[in-house]
Amino acid sequence: MQSVAAALARLGELAASPTVSRLANAFAAAGHELALVGGPVRDAFLDRATNDLDFTTDASPDQILKIVKPIADAHWDIGRAFGTIGAKVGDDTVEITTYRADSYDGQTRRPDVVFGASLEDDLIRRDFTVNALALRLPEVKLVDPAGGIDDMLAGILRTPAAPEVSFGDDPLRMMRAARFSAQLGFALDPGTQAAMTAMADSIRIISAERVCEELSKLLKSDRPRAGIELLVESGLAEIVLPEIPALRLEIDEHHHHKDVYQHTLTVLDQAIDYERSRGNLPVPDLVVRLAALLHDIGKPATRRLEPGGVVSFYHHDVVGSKLARKRLRALRFDNETINAVGRLVELHLRFFGYTEGAWTDSAVRRYVRDAGDQLERLHILTRADVTTRNRRKADRLGFAYDDLEQRISELAEQEEMAAVRPDLDGEQIMAILGVTPGREVGEAYRYLLEQRLDDGPLGEEEATARLQAWWAGRGQ
Template identity: 75%
Template sequence: MHSVAEALDRLTGLAESPTVATLAAAFDAAGFELSLVGGPVRDAFLDRSTNDLDFTTDATPDEILAVVKPIAEAHWDIGREFGTIGAKIHGHTVEITTYRADEYDGASRKPEVAFGTSLVDDLERRDFTVNALALRLPRLELVDPSGGVEDLIARVLRTPSKPEVSFGDDPLRMMRAARFASQLGFEVEPDTLAAMFALAPEIDRISAERVRDELSKLLLTDTPMRGIRLLVDSGIAARVLPEIPALMLEIDEHHHHKDVYEHSLTVLDQAIDYEASRGRLDSPDLVLRLAALLHDIGKPATRRLEPGGAVSFHHHDMVGAKLARKRLRALRFDNDTIKAVSRLIELHLRFFGYTDGAWTDSAVRRYVRDAGDQLERLHILTRADVTTRNRRKADRLGFAYDDLEERIARLAEEEELAAVRPELDGQQIMAALGVRPGPVVGEAYKFLLDVRLDEGPIGPDAARERLLAWWAERQAAAPGA
């Protein structure tokens, strides 16, 4: 962390940048207050880079627009009802928000938006003291009414007002505490933590969309494990993502199995490491991280205690995929994310049969075909799912997966494996068989796809011969033939 003097020097440099200086001069000339607020100020003390430039002002949204229009390359008012105007100035996107003095009725899912006139009042209504910092522009005065700098130094999260009041006003702040604990590596101060435990049921007031967005932000931090533990321990996860605390399966003295909850957190952690080291995905990758966290949520429902002390979880992959679809829909995730996450969970055990005996080329092709555009994520999830402390077993699985990836690469080079499809398309199938569009074309297509997967490329002429032979057998077997 920077010293206060170093942080102020950094903030001074930011204030002198063309974007900030232009905004500051324009608002000052118009007679309005303007302050850089929140994340950019906090991150200056933490020596963290920031891409966001957030400002607050006593100007109303209409007045903000009047000031920024002459100096902005573009502007938008999509957040106008909440007092926020966006603009692009000198190539940088900024958001300027009118001071807030929101009122909460303790029951609705959203606050009654009200605009204020005081910077200090606005800061004291924010979520945590470390975010309740502002730099007045253009005179460069640091405003810290709640001791945010001291909390930055101590690396703690604390609410500016009493936590019961702050969380009662907006229960989503409890999830933000988990996110900032992960993002900043801070501890939640004891009174604030106690309020999270006590007020966990209040999260039910928050819309699924807001919960989804906050959960996604947590998962996209560098180390989400800390925040997930906080959500589970406080009881919040039991209300927004109950499948995760449900992974804490009871382990008795006669039946032993791996701690599924701890295993899942470790898989998430390892998936993040692979995501970064392999460099083949846009990082951070939400789909991969959701799949890693949720990959074993089918285990509680499929747990069976076997004779002799063994524990089985037969078909937990299929059950888990179904549970993931249901939960992600409830949280209003988009269809593409739901489809990708559930498919990865469904396939995450497929590789482990590879070590039982050599896969044929046909099996490798089917693995790639079934993974589709999720193949790279499946590679990472499968590798991350190895959490055994047995070094020999871990090495054996790692070497086996290395071999599988090498075979996939070799076949892909030889056969354009990523685009595996029959060697005759639908039109060619109809022409060969003399049939019109209908179910039989789909059956023929599937037959040719199986041939392609089992045998590799055989050429269009050979594929047509095989198709005609299949069709003749089918016709001969038809009733009344």
């Protein structure tokens, strides 16, 4: 948190920037108010980078367009029904919205769009006090009707209006509370958290698409753990992501096992650290983080209490993969993300067989083949899944995975393993066997692929001989 004086100085510099000053002067010349609002003002106090420029004004959407057109390189009015006009001014993309004073029916979360008359009324209807800040332009005057600066100094997140009213207007704000808590490192005001718990069920009226978007933003924050914990503690996760609170398995005095819920949160933390340190994936990587969060969700369904105080979770990887795909589909994630996360959950245990005995080159090839284009993410998830406090065991697993990655690298150099294919293609198979396209060609192709994985590159002559021998034996 910067000092107020330092934040105001930074805001003054922002107000003097070419884009902001051009807009401020244009609206003033037209006789309208303009204010920079929300995130950019908040981030000036938190010493965070500013990426978006959002403005609010007393001008109507038609008037905004008339003012912006002469100074914008491009403009669009896709949000016009809600009072928002977008524009490209210089190097910046901006959004300018007419003051709002919406009312809600409390059932569908569809607002009756009503344009407001004052900046202060517009700010009070926003989600949290730390976002209900504005900088009047061109005079560079800070407006803080809800005490957002005091809340930032105290590290508190609360709503400008009563939380029951704010969350009743838009229940998605409860999930936003979890996200901002994680992003900003702020504690939730007790009254706000109590309202979240009491009103959690109202999240059901929010579309799956909006929930998906908010959950994704939370997971892509620097440290999402606190937000996930808040979703679980408030009861929201029971509705939008019930597989996570289900990980809080009861542990009795006779059967002991690792706390799966806390283990999962630790895996998420560690996956984020690996994601940053390895440098082979974009940061943040939503697929890695979803896979870390969901990798053990098959455990509650597969939990068995065995004799001697042992607890087993046989096949929780396969069950978890199915559950992950089902949940992500329900949340309207795209198919690419669903398939990638499902594959990672299914494969996350595969490595642990490596420490039980030496893998052949064939086993290493299969590991790479099965991972496909998710291999780097599988490396991260598998390493992150080691949360034991036994340093000797952790080191042993770490060294074993180092060895596996080294072998993968060496085999890839020798054989270009990333593109493992049989030594003969479909056309060659049909010519050698004298068959036409059909099931037999697929069977032959798979046979040669297994030969390739077992023994490495065979060459065309050896592959042909093995294919003919296989075909002759198949006929018999």
